[in-house]
Amino acid sequence: MQFLTILLGASALITPTLAQTWSACNPTNLTETRTCPNDPGFGIAHNFDFKEAGEVKNSFNITNGMLTYGDDGTEFTINKQGESPTIQSKFYIMFGSISVIMKAAPGVGIVSSIVIQSECLDEIDWEFIGGNGTHVQTNYFGDGNTTTFDRDQWHPVDGDVRDGFHNYTVDWKADKMDFFVDTKWVRTLNYGEANGGKNYPQTPSTVRLGIWAGGDKSNNKGTIEWAGGETDFSKAPFQMVVKSTYIKDYGTGKEYEWTDKSSDFKSIKSIP
Ligand SMILES: *[C@@H]1O[C@H](CO)[C@@H](O)[C@H](O)[C@H]1NC(C)=O
Ligand SMILES: *[C@@H]1O[C@H](CO)[C@@H](O)[C@H](O)[C@H]1NC(C)=O
Ligand SMILES: *[C@@H]1O[C@H](CO)[C@@H](O)[C@H](O)[C@H]1NC(C)=O
Ligand SMILES: *[C@@H]1O[C@H](CO)[C@@H](O)[C@H](O)[C@H]1NC(C)=O
Numbered sequence: 185m186q187f188l189t190i191l192l193g194a195s196a197l198i199t200p201t202l203a204q205t206w207s208a209c210n211p212t213n214l215t216e217t218r219t220c221p222n223d224p225g226f227g228i229a230h231n232f233d234f235k236e237a238g239e240v241k242n243s244f245n246i247t248n249g250m251l252t253y254g255d256d257g258t259e260f261t262i263n264k265q266g267e268s269p270t271i272q273s274k275f276y277i278m279f280g281s282i283s284v285i286m287k288a289a290p291g292v293g294i295v296s297s298i299v300i301q302s303e304c305l306d307e308i309d310w311e312f313i314g315g316n317g318t319h320v321q322t323n324y325f326g327d328g329n330t331t332t333f334d335r336d337q338w339h340p341v342d343g344d345v346r347d348g349f350h351n352y353t354v355d356w357k358a359d360k361m362d363f364f365v366d367t368k369w370v371r372t373l374n375y376g377e378a379n380g381g382k383n384y385p386q387t388p389s390t391v392r393l394g395i396w397a398g399g400d401k402s403n404n405k406g407t408i409e410w411a412g413g414e415t416d417f418s419k420a421p422f423q424m425v426v427k428s429t430y431i432k433d434y435g436t437g438k439e440y441e442w443t444d445k446s447s448d449f450k451s452i453k454s455i456p
């Protein structure tokens with residue numbers, strides 16, 4: 185599910201601060217008169233230990249809700265309707281490898297997600313539907329293009345995604361991206377397959393982790409159906425747990441600059 189769609193669908197629940205954070209500046213917006221700021225680059229590789237609150241807080245903004253830290257890692261919990269704890273990396277990567285070791289939340293309509301998203305709304309997703317323990321969905325969008333919804337794929341996982349920790353990895357390069365569940369390869373998306381590259385995610389992106397109720401009855405019908413049905417909040421809490429997150433920026437920039445409005449990776453300048 186496209187992240188912006190989620191936000192719009194849940195607009196009643198979004199605080200103005202959050203709304204501003206997410207639509208900061210779209211470099212491809214032709215009516216935007218000012219220039220968007222450069223994106224702070226990560227430029228390195230690091231394994232974030234999510235049992236350590238400090239590791240998380242230093243490098244991620246909590247963009248909605250509250251987190252708790254348990255023996256297994258960082259807990260993203262929905263205790264009641266309207267909650268959707270979410271974090272976003274403070275840095276951007278320009279292609280890279282991202283491995284999240286996590287346990288998805290149970291609960292019909294509850295969505296646990298890993299989202300890699302840029303300011304022009306290029307997006308790579310892993311999504312877990314709380315009513316379904318056997319499969320995970322991958323999806324992608326380029327420039328926020330949602331004219332077709334045929335890009336998602338479901339992948340089987342050995343063991344229930346809600347009961348055990350698994351390693352969800354995407355290796356994202358300019359020419360293709362590969363998805364892995366644990367050590368098993370599950371999907372390749374080639375640049376050209378994504379509408380000749382136009383819909384291929386290729387701009388500096390942050391890493392976002394969170395949980396939300398796609399099955400909230402205030403959402404549109406399509407979202408509720410996709411999420412597996414209406415959420416019964418009397419069954420809360422619903423909890424997703426992240427043990428660790430490895431992020432390697434394939435770019436080496438201190439900053440990534442959008443030199444034009446094309447949203448083509450060749451237009452992104454890496455500033456050392
Ligand atoms: C484009 O920029 C204008 C002016 O800043 C803003 O009002 C509008 O919401 C932006 N549109 C998008 C899709 O970001
Ligand atoms: C993280 O939060 C700080 C403080 O609100 C803000 O300046 C910064 O732009 C945020 N980072 C991202 C990537 O949104
Ligand atoms: C989980 O999703 C997969 C893929 O869509 C589907 O084949 C399977 O039947 C689903 N399981 C449940 C319990 O809904
Ligand atoms: C996660 O999976 C990827 C791809 O199989 C692998 O390279 C990486 O070492 C794994 N990470 C951990 C912590 O197991």
Ligand SMILES: *[C@@H]1O[C@H](CO)[C@@H](O)[C@H](O)[C@H]1NC(C)=O
Pocket residue numbers: 329330331332378379382383
């Ligand atoms: C959006 O994606 C569809 C499907 O790939 C494509 O036909 C269409 O031209 C794209 N729209 C834009 C504005 O690129």
